[in-house]
Amino acid sequence: MRPLPYLRRLPPEMITEADRLKVPLFTISSDVQFVDLMEPLLERIINAEHWRLKRSIEIHRRFTELVLDGKGVNEICRTLADLLESAVVVEDASFHLLAHAGGSTDPHRKETILRQGTPHRVLFDPQIQRTLREVEAKRGPVKVPAFPHLGMSRERLIAPIFAANQVLGYISILDHPPHNEELAFMAIEQAALVLALSIAKERxxxxxxxxxxxxxxxxxxxxxxxxxxxxxxxxxxxxxxxxxxxxxxxxxxxxxxxxxxxxxxxxxxxxxxxxxxxxxxxxxxxxxxxxxxxxxxxxxxxxx
Known part of the structure; x- marks a missing residue:
């Protein structure tokens, strides 16, 4: 904001509203040119968008190659873990383990791998049941909070694998990069599509x-x-x-x-x-x- 020459100072109501909306306000003197401020900011925004576009194209290419090569669930799971540098678990509609890749110290993930599927005490927990209904209703990735009482010590991303309006399974992502969450969501959606094709073919x-x-x-x-x-x-x-x-x-x-x-x-x-x-x-x-x-x-x- 450049208050002068129209205002001596910012109105308190404006500051209060900005705080409520968590919008930063900056004041600059009248001798500062807007172009000097905007040019470096726009450069950073454009560079960030270019990087995101490049990564999204790479993700799309990797998963397209998996489809064309007829790769199975294990290879798709490993590819998703590599792209996101995260721990990935893929389970069928009954929560039996199909594949896993990447490492994590999360107790629930370790137990799921050991038991070859989600334990019943976790699956039938009321909070987990509500979460699963939300995931199915959204038909896309959902950020799930930690449930320490179930051994789920970290938040995770969970996405359904759909085909012909039927849930074929679920993808669970742990330790995804928080600064690239948008790309993580896109990668999970791509992986869910490819997994649906692979699971349907195997079935x-x-x-x-x-x-x-x-x-x-x-x-x-x-x-x-x-x-x-x-x-x-x-x-x-x-x-x-x-x-x-x-x-x-x-x-x-x-x-x-x-x-x-x-x-x-x-x-x-x-x-x-x-x-x-x-x-x-x-x-x-x-x-x-x-x-x-x-x-x-x-x-x-x-x-x-």
Whole structure:
């Protein structure tokens, strides 16, 4: 502000309002030219904008290359951690760990990696549930405060991974550079898009493989596999060892229809529950028997 020659001093009301809005006020004498003040300021602003533009182009290029090269979740996670120089965790929609990169001393992050997913005591905490609803509603990155009682000692950025209006997972960023938060948000959005493509692709491949293995399992159980040579040939194709003894396991959800009816769960949510049930049972079975055949049957899962 240049008060003279119109004002002797700034009005107190102006100063009060500037303080309320946290806007700095500077007074200069009448012999100072505005251009002498503005030129260095504009130069700094332009340089900063140029740097941000350059970084945004680099981020876009890196993630575009990942898409074109068909890279998976682990590579995308590492790239995001490198770009932001931060610790990154990627989890699926049920908060099972998919990938992590970078280092951090945050206790919650360490526990998540150790347990291969977010612990239930954290996931079902009321504050975390509210935060997750906010993240899903915004459909973009949200800054989440620290929750020391849950081991989350630092604030973090969390973003959903969306595809076809369905949450496929979440990205969590720790220790992001505070002076480049705008770029961090943009990088996370780019990463979420690329991860959505990668997860959807992996899911499709898994479903195709699962159908082939599932059909073989059903044929074995119903005795419709043809002769022994055909069974051996199909077993080799899916990598299942036919020699030795075999055990059939059936896992069933008691009164699943009553459960869904009582809670008035939508069909989309029902199908999501069935997929999650199949995924969980498959993970438990294959933790002990890597090449087991697993097949979903509505609210049942059968394994061999």
């Amino acid at each position: 499709e491949l898994s479903e195709v493989e699962g159908r082939v293995r599932g059909e073989f399992l059903e044929d074995l159980l119903h005795g419709t596999y043809g002769d022994e040579a055909a069974a051996q040939r199909r077993a080799r194709h899916v990598g299942y060892p036919m020699q030795g003894s075999h055990i059939v396991v059936l896992v069933d959800i008691d009164d699943f229809r009553g459960f869904t009816r009582a809670r008035q769960i939508s069909e989309d949510a029902i199908q999501a529950l069935k997929r999650d049930f199949l995924r969980r049972v498959t993970a438990v079975v294959r933790a002990s028997y890597q090449r087991a055949l697993v097949q979903g049957r509505s609210d049942q899962v059968v394994a061999l």
